[in-house]
Amino acid sequence: MRDERGFSLVELIVVIAIISIIGAGAYGMLGLLNGKYAKECATKTQSALSQTKVAAMSKSKGATLYDVYIRIYTSADGSVYVDSVTGRGTANEARTTEKIGNARVTVSAVKGRVGTEASDSTVTLDGTNEIIIAFDRSGGTFNEVVNTEPTGLIAPAKETDVYWKKIIFTQGSVEYVLDLVPLTGKFSLSKKLSGRCVWL
Secondary structure, three states: OOOOOOOOHHHHHHHHHHHHHHHHHHHHHHHHHOOHHHHHHHHHHHHHHHHHHHHHHOOOOOOOOOOOEEEEEEOOOOOEEEEEEEOOOOOOOEEEEEEEEOOOOEEEEEEEOOOOOOOOEEEEOOOOOOEEEEEOOOOOOEOOOEOOOOOOOOOOOEOOOOEEEEEEEEEOOEEEEEEEEOOOOEEEEEEEEOOEEEEO
16 A cells, blocks of 8 residues: 655645745845945935035025035944034024934045045044035035034134045945045945945
């Protein structure tokens, strides 16, 4: 006599459920591997830069040096935030704060003189420092680096002829780089993975 045993319906449902759980976990890990959080952080920063440039060049908002800017910083838990500030030191001062990334993303920026890389230095956000980026109202170019957030109506101390050149968002082996062109005020986003560069 032949053995005609097979799988019962319950056994088949259990196997399908286990495969579904494993598949959902693998899909979640895929987001970590492809730099999803770094990309989100970079695109939100790019958007904040675009809005800040428009506000700085607007007659109603951009009036003095560093009165319209963004401030990128990390909190104690490693989350990344961007403050968009308009009308600094006036009765119309407005500040919006947005969480743009979590502790899985490392944010750093390169600053230096235009035309040379010899003087470039990298700042990594670690909760004790910040990146302040402002545009010049007259031509839409980037303003020089300031190391602390401007307050009141007093012009902030700046690093003469030193500009932010890049903002780098890293998650694992994936980097998103926001290249800043100081003399034109333009910026572009690219993705770097294992030495290759892909423009977005």
